Amino acid sequence: MNDSDSDHLLELAHGYIEASLTAEQIAELEAILSGDPEARRIYLDFLHDHASLHWDHVRALGDEEVIEDFPPLRARRFPPLWQVFAAAALIALLALVATRPEPRDTSFATMKKTEAAQWESGTLPTAEGARLGSGEIDLVRGLATITFDSGAEVVLEAPARLILVDAMNCVLERGTAVAEVGESAKGFTIRTPSARVIDYGTRFAVNVDSKSGATQTQVFDGLVEVEEPESKKRIALREGQQALVTGASLGGISEGVEEGTWSNPESPVRPKGPGMRTLTTADLGGADAYVWGGKPTTHTSETLLLLKNGLGNDAPHRKAFLRFPLDTIAPGQIAEARLELRFTPTGWGLASHLGDSEFTVYGLIDDSLDGWDAATLGWSNAPGHDPAGGNAMRKDQVRELGRFTIPRGIQTGSFGIEGEALEAFLNADGNRRTTLLIVRETSETRGGGLVHAFASSRHPTLAPPTLELNLSEGSKK
Amino acid sequence: MSPDVPHPDPDRTEAFLRLLAEHERRLALYVTGLVACPQDAQDVMQEGKIIMWRQFHQFELGTNFPAWARKILFYQILAHRRRSKRDRSEHLSDRLLELLSEESETAIREQRWERREKVLQECVTKLSPEHREILELRYRDEASIEGISRRTERTESAVYRLLSRLRKNLYLCVAKELGTA
Numbered sequence: 001m002n003d004s005d006s007d008h009l010l011e012l013a014h015g016y017i018e019a020s021l022t023a024e025q026i027a028e029l030e031a032i033l034s035g036d037p038e039a040r041r042i043y044l045d046f047l048h049d050h051a052s053l054h055w056d057h058v059r060a061l062g063d064e065e066v067i068e069d070f071p072p073l074r075a076r077r078f079p080p081l082w083q084v085f086a087a088a089a090l091i092a093l094l095a096l097v098a099t100r101p102e103p104r105d106t107s108f109a110t111m112k113k114t115e116a117a118q119w120e121s122g123t124l125p126t127a128e129g130a131r132l133g134s135g136e137i138d139l140v141r142g143l144a145t146i147t148f149d150s151g152a153e154v155v156l157e158a159p160a161r162l163i164l165v166d167a168m169n170c171v172l173e174r175g176t177a178v179a180e181v182g183e184s185a186k187g188f189t190i191r192t193p194s195a196r197v198i199d200y201g202t203r204f205a206v207n208v209d210s211k212s213g214a215t216q217t218q219v220f221d222g223l224v225e226v227e228e229p230e231s232k233k234r235i236a237l238r239e240g241q242q243a244l245v246t247g248a249s250l251g252g253i254s255e256g257v258e259e260g261t262w263s264n265p266e267s268p269v270r271p272k273g274p275g276m277r278t279l280t281t282a283d284l285g286g287a288d289a290y291v292w293g294g295k296p297t298t299h300t301s302e303t304l305l306l307l308k309n310g311l312g313n314d315a316p317h318r319k320a321f322l323r324f325p326l327d328t329i330a331p332g333q334i335a336e337a338r339l340e341l342r343f344t345p346t347g348w349g350l351a352s353h354l355g356d357s358e359f360t361v362y363g364l365i366d367d368s369l370d371g372w373d374a375a376t377l378g379w380s381n382a383p384g385h386d387p388a389g390g391n392a393m394r395k396d397q398v399r400e401l402g403r404f405t406i407p408r409g410i411q412t413g414s415f416g417i418e419g420e421a422l423e424a425f426l427n428a429d430g431n432r433r434t435t436l437l438i439v440r441e442t443s444e445t446r447g448g449g450l451v452h453a454f455a456s457s458r459h460p461t462l463a464p465p466t467l468e469l470n471l472s473e474g475s476k477k
Numbered sequence: 478m479s480p481d482v483p484h485p486d487p488d489r490t491e492a493f494l495r496l497l498a499e500h501e502r503r504l505a506l507y508v509t510g511l512v513a514c515p516q517d518a519q520d521v522m523q524e525g526k527i528i529m530w531r532q533f534h535q536f537e538l539g540t541n542f543p544a545w546a547r548k549i550l551f552y553q554i555l556a557h558r559r560r561s562k563r564d565r566s567e568h569l570s571d572r573l574l575e576l577l578s579e580e581s582e583t584a585i586r587e588q589r590w591e592r593r594e595k596v597l598q599e600c601v602t603k604l605s606p607e608h609r610e611i612l613e614l615r616y617r618d619e620a621s622i623e624g625i626s627r628r629t630e631r632t633e634s635a636v637y638r639l640l641s642r643l644r645k646n647l648y649l650c651v652a653k654e655l656g657t658a
Contacts, residue, residue, distance in 0.1 A: 014645070044577060052594050054509060184567070298632075448629050448630050
């Protein structure tokens with residue numbers, strides 16, 4: 001076996017570990033290994049390296065800091081017994097044998113990942129890595145990724161309630177689920193109160209309206225069948241198509257909606273006094289956008305406004321711009337003002353590369369610059385900011401209105417500023433519309449750090465950037 | 478506790494637990510080498526430990542426990558594959574698995590893997606922090622390729638290729654240190 005042969009063999013072995021080989025490649029690997037004892041030795045040594053990396057983790061690290069930087073996502077599913085005292089093991093083993101004379105594992109899925117998740121009472125464990133059998137989970141906030149042993153993966157978006165039936169079936173009672181179904185799980189079915197969605201190897205999203213039970217299905221790629229159970233009528237949906245099932249009627253197919261509306265925006269419940277007013281960037285005349293500079297990146301979002309202060313001038317940077325219309329509010333009328341931004345995880349970059357993060361809110365002083373167009377706003381033409389760096393500003397064009405801090409590791413929640421500086425700035429605005437800039441002051445400690453994000457006016461579920469105003473009765477405070 | 482416990486003899490129970498504690502890690506490595514997927518290996522080990530416990534009365538104290546345990550585990554691997562819903566074309570064949578198991582027995586007899594493990598740790602320390610981070614995400618956090626791609630701002634195919642290269646480099650580093658390259 002020469003170098004290029006063994007290189008090819010190791011490539012196949014890597015693919016086998018990652019379960020990414022085609023049937024042809026597996027047949028090729030089978031042929032190589034069956035015919036050559038040396039190939040078997042190389043393959044097994046390679047697999048043994050893989051096994052010991054897995055079971056011993058990656059040990060012998062150079063410095064403590066690296067360990068500290070990466071809190072484990074989750075504990076091993078079964079703690080290695082050799083690390084446990086024999087006495088404890090005895091109790092555990094006896095308990096296992098005693099309570100389960102027929103120890104058949106009835107689980108068929110794994111809670112792979114949770115992001116900013118909060119749970120309502122369900123019957124299944126919610127810890128990452130937990131094995132799941134039949135039962136129900138109720139997600140109040142955040143995201144949860146469940147992998148079924150069949151090969152289907154379902155990402156649940158809160159608020160949602162999912163009942164797991166077996167490795168090929170689940171019931172979505174309400175909320176949104178995005179499913180990715182591989183070849184091995186063809187036929188994976190999501191039932192809803194109004195429909196059955198049968199998957200034939202694809203990526204698709206299902207939403208169940210919590211009030212009406214209406215089922216919306218959108219296919220990103222591949223093929224899905226949607227069945228209305230009363231009439232047994234089925235339609236096939238292909239890439240880019242979506243369908244709505246309401247009551248007992250199967251709606252038509254509609255084409256190409258890039259971002260469906262999956263649920264009604266959560267309206268924040270707060271007491272509304274007579275003088276309370278809420279302005280958002282979704283209002284007429286409002287706008288929001290973010291600009292990016294430094295190293296080009298494919299990590300962009302239509303629905304989120306991204307914030308990042310990269311490490312060094314060439315790293316990716318992102319700053320957000322918000323415009324609120326003030327034409328319904330008289331100058332000087334604002335007694336109290338609060339800016340609220342709903343942060344949500346992007347999944348990009350490592351939170352561990354970043355400490356507590358401080359953000360500054362700036363107001364754009366020059367009213368003539370308020371007319372920016374969200375579609376064309378870019379790093380070089382955006383007003384008020386200085387393209388020289390991730391938090392550089394044109395100090396002559398902006399006024400600092402306040403700062404807020406998001407603690408390390410937190411990516412979800414409402415953050416913002418309030419106070420006199422913001423009130424005075426809004427009251428003094430001459431053209432009755434105002435531009436606010438949000439900039440992350442804190443730079444990552446190493447490259448590849450977390451990208452912060454808050455919901456824009458186009459976010460399907462989270463409220464847009466909001467100015468909560470308390471207006472005084474007279475014209476002046 | 479319960480009448481289902483097959484070995485009420487506390488000495489026998491202790492003997493089993495001592496042997497298992499001593500050899501479990503190496504047994505897990507043997508299984509993982511044959512099934513490749515660590516989750517499958519964990520499932521096989523879990524089932525296998527229960528079978529070992531049930532059949533421990535057949536084991537003659539003083540003989541080779543790990544060799545006895547590997548036989549049980551090998552049949553558990555075959556049983557696990559049959560239970561799994563995955564298609565047969567996604568696996569190496571049972572016949573090849575037998576050949577690989579024989580080769581594993583040779584490697585264990587030659588203590589080849591014990592030498593590899595020591596050197597492997599040295600080779601890991603030679604990696605750049607960035608590359609170690611990828612291995613940590615994969616092995617300690619059990620992140621998927623997709624998960625690593627999102628957390629390190631790389632594309633999935635770049636992560637897949639990088640992981641392949643890291644594994645190959647580690648293999649070659651160990652081979653070089655052991656003088657078998």
